Structure formats: structure tokens, C-alpha cells
Amino acid sequence: MKKILLMSVSMLTALVISGAVMASPEEDRAIFQKYFKERFPAVPTEEFANGVYSIDPVGRENWEAIEEFPPYETFIDAGQEMWEKPFANGKTYKDCFPDGPAIAGKYPHWDKKKGSVITLPMALNACLKANGEKPLKYKKGPINNILSYIAYESRGQVTNVVIPKDDPRAMEAYEMGKKFYFTKRGQLNFSCANCHLQNAGMRLRTEILSPALGHTTHFPVYRSKWGTVGSLHRRFTGCNKQVRAKPFKAHGEEYRNLEYFLTYQSNGLELNGPGARK
Amino acid sequence: MTISKRRLVTATGLLITTLSTSLLAPSIAFSAEEGSAVAEGKSLAFSRKKGNCLACHMMGDGQSPGNIAPPLIAMKARYPDKAKLRAQIWDATAMNPDSPMPPFGKHQVISESELDKIVEYVWTL
Numbered sequence: 001m002k003k004i005l006l007m008s009v010s011m012l013t014a015l016v017i018s019g020a021v022m023a024s025p026e027e028d029r030a031i032f033q034k035y036f037k038e039r040f041p042a043v044p045t046e047e048f049a050n051g052v053y054s055i056d057p058v059g060r061e062n063w064e065a066i067e068e069f070p071p072y073e074t075f076i077d078a079g080q081e082m083w084e085k086p087f088a089n090g091k092t093y094k095d096c097f098p099d100g101p102a103i104a105g106k107y108p109h110w111d112k113k114k115g116s117v118i119t120l121p122m123a124l125n126a127c128l129k130a131n132g133e134k135p136l137k138y139k140k141g142p143i144n145n146i147l148s149y150i151a152y153e154s155r156g157q158v159t160n161v162v163i164p165k166d167d168p169r170a171m172e173a174y175e176m177g178k179k180f181y182f183t184k185r186g187q188l189n190f191s192c193a194n195c196h197l198q199n200a201g202m203r204l205r206t207e208i209l210s211p212a213l214g215h216t217t218h219f220p221v222y223r224s225k226w227g228t229v230g231s232l233h234r235r236f237t238g239c240n241k242q243v244r245a246k247p248f249k250a251h252g253e254e255y256r257n258l259e260y261f262l263t264y265q266s267n268g269l270e271l272n273g274p275g276a277r278k
Numbered sequence: 279m280t281i282s283k284r285r286l287v288t289a290t291g292l293l294i295t296t297l298s299t300s301l302l303a304p305s306i307a308f309s310a311e312e313g314s315a316v317a318e319g320k321s322l323a324f325s326r327k328k329g330n331c332l333a334c335h336m337m338g339d340g341q342s343p344g345n346i347a348p349p350l351i352a353m354k355a356r357y358p359d360k361a362k363l364r365a366q367i368w369d370a371t372a373m374n375p376d377s378p379m380p381p382f383g384k385h386q387v388i389s390e391s392e393l394d395k396i397v398e399y400v401w402t403l
Contacts, residue, residue, distance in 0.1 A: 184371075187380070187385045187386075187387055188380040188385070188387065189371070189380050189381055189385060190378060190380070194378035195378070198376070198378060199346050199378065202344070202345055202346045203344045203345045203346065204333050204334065204344045204346060205332065205333050205342055205343070205344050206342050206344075209346075
């Protein structure tokens with residue numbers, strides 16, 4: 001126990017220090033994935049795509065039972081309707097995304113022209129705007145239907161976030177996301193890393209803290225707590241509120257850079273959304 | 279021989295203490311006040327909105343504690359100086375910047391007087 005804690009703290013320090021000397025994203029990811037491999041030696045790396053259920057055998061039994069009749073199924077169907085329904089101008093999402101609907105693996109990505117990380121919800125809204133349609137609200141509502149459909153169709157794709165070397169702003173965005181991840185915030189003073197890296201697998205009351213590796217693979221997610229499907233940025237918002245910090249804007253610069261950093265750490269893991277969680 | 283002598287001394291001391299507390303009204307009031315600080319401290323420590331200590335620490339008879347942080351036992355031995363214990367709860371990151379423990383006093387999660395009561399309770403563990 002003490003040994004695990006010591007190890008985790010030293011690994012964490014290594015990660016933070018490596019940030020100070022601007023380690024390459026590749027080095028970060030190697031440290032990140034190695035850390036979880038050593039912390040949970042019995043868990044094969046690909047298992048982390050299953051989130052907390054990769055390390056919580058009791059929770060996993062419940063989860064597998066829930067997955068027999070997935071609570072997100074109706075959202076996938078509603079999303080398919082959205083995908084196929086023509087806009088007022090007669091075009092559809094397919095005109096914006098010729099490779100669609102299985103496009104989740106392309107996001108988030110760096111857009112050199114816009115000088116910004118582009119997330120899938122942002123791309124969907126850009127498509128709507130370009131076709132004279134009203135953009136969708138980011139956190140709640142129908143955006144989660146189309147995200148569910150796209151996630152379902154994209155199952156089996158592999159997380160492969162690229163930090164292009166030809167644009168220093170991409171590296172800057174990644175570094176900002178990393179800084180966000182390790183910064184303590186809110187009245188309760190927790191960083192993302194405090195719980196999901198430093199203390200992954202430990203119990204907060206009866207809840208097992210989920211490992212950061214694999215956090216991004218299964219979104220959007222049906223949460224029993226929400227009674228509906230919600231996006232990654234809605235989850236970020238919830239985490240920030242829990243530590244009594246003021247949440248940031250969904251798909252604003254802070255959260256999209258955080259998504260960029262966090263998804264990159266899971267490179268190599270399969271996408272398996274939509275997910276089901278407590 | 280010495281042991282039984284010491285026992286005798288202790289017993290006498292206890293007797294005297296009991297007698298004096300039962301005879302002197304002010305000391306009764308004092309010990310009752312202390313007792314209520316411990317009880318209030320316990321309820322503050324267990325409250326999810328206040329200390330929420332059980333989220334991470336095993337302590338006393340609290341149900342379903344977390345295991346993120348060390349169990350709170352033998353606190354008088356670990357913190358002979360009560361002020362040090364108070365400082366640790368006020369801001370644990372002062373001693374260890376990597377500590378995930380919220381700085382309860384520094385960030386005013388609880389008031390200074392609530393902190394005093396929590397310290398009284400934790401020191402009994």
C-alpha cells in the first residue's frame with residue numbers, strides 16, 4: 001500500500017517534471033501508459049478501454065448485466081434519424097462528412113487553418129451552421145443522440161490523436177491541456193491527476209476511482225445518475241463542480257485542450273462508445 | 279511492587295479527580311464543554327458538506343470509509359502536538375505539495391471554530 005503510494009507519487013512527479021522540461025507527447029504517453037501497467041499489472045492495456053470496470057470486478061458484473069439491454073440504444077436510433085434527415089437545403093451530414101458516420105476516430109484533431117483543436121461536437125455544429133441550420137446545444141439534448149450513433153458506428157476504431165510537428169500552436173494546445181490536467185482547482189483543491197492518476201483504483205467512500213487511461217474511449221456515455229446520454233465535456237463540467245470549481249465552457253479552449261491531451265494519452269485503445277456508467 | 283504502587287497512585291489520582299470534578303462545578307462545566315466539542319467535531323467530520331473525512335479516511339465508527347488516505351488511529355501518538363494536527367487539516371499541502379487533501383482551513387471549507395472542534399474529535403481517535 002505504502003509502496004504503491006510512493007511509486008505513484010514518484011511517477012506523478014516524473015510526469016510533472018517532464019512537463020517542466022517540455023517532454024515530447026510521445027514520452028508523456030509512454031510514462032502514462034507504463035504507470036497504469038505497473039499499478040495494475042494484471043490488467044492488459046486494452047482492457048483500460050472499459051474504464052473503471054477494468055479494475056473493479058464487482059462493478060463489472062453489474063455493468064455487464066446492464067450491457068445486455070444497453071440503456072443507450074434508443075439514443076443511437078434517434079441519432080441515426082438525425083444523421084439521415086436532410087437539412088432545409090436538402091443536404092445531410094454525409095455531405096459534410098463523406099466518410100461518415102464512422103468518424104469518431106478522427107477527433108479531436110488539430111486544425112491548422114483555425115489554429116484550434118476541433119472536437120467532434122464542434123465539427124457537427126460547424127456542419128449545421130454551414131448549411132444554414134441552428135447549431136445544437138453542447139451539453140444536453142439531441143447532440144448526444146447523433147454522438148451516440150457516430151460512436152456506435154465508430155466502434156473498433158483506434159484512438160490515434162496526432163500532435164502535428166509543423167505547427168507549434170498544436171504543441172502549445174497540448175501543453176495547455178496537460179497543465180490543466182495537473183492543476184489543482186476549486187475550493188477542494190483537486191487536480192484531475194490527484195484522483196485519476198495518483199489515486200486511481202482507490203476508494204472514495206464506496207466509489208472506485210477510475211483510471212485516466214481509457215477515460216475518453218467510451219463517450220458519449222449513458223449515466224444512470226443523469227438518466228440519459230451525455231458528452232465528455234458534460235462530464236468535465238461535473239468533475240469541476242464536484243471539486244467546487246467553476247466549470248469552463250463546453251468546447252471552449254480549456255476543455256478542448258484538455259480533451260486533446262487526455263485523448264492522446266489513450267492512443268492505441270479501441271473506441272467503444274457509447275458507454276454505460278453509474 | 280513498583281507497578282502496584284504506581285497503580286495505587288493512579289487510582290488515588292483518579293479518585294481525587296473524580297471527587298474534585300464532582301465537587302467543583304466549574305470543572306464539570308469545562309469537561310462537558312469539551313465533550314460537546316468532541317461530539318460536534320465528530321458530526322462535522324462525518325458531514326458530507328463539511329469535513330467529509332470518511333470520503334478518504336477510515337475513522338472511528340464511520341461507515342463505508344474510503345481508503346485513499348491513512349486510517350485515523352493513534353492520533354495522540356502521531357500528533358503529540360495538537361497544533362500540528364490542526365495545521366495539517368488547515369492545509370496539508372504546506373507539508374506535502376503532492377497531498378490531495380483539501381486545505382480545509384485555508385480554503386474556508388470549514389470555519390476556524392469548526393476546525394477546532396474537528397481537531398478535538400480527531401485527537402480522540
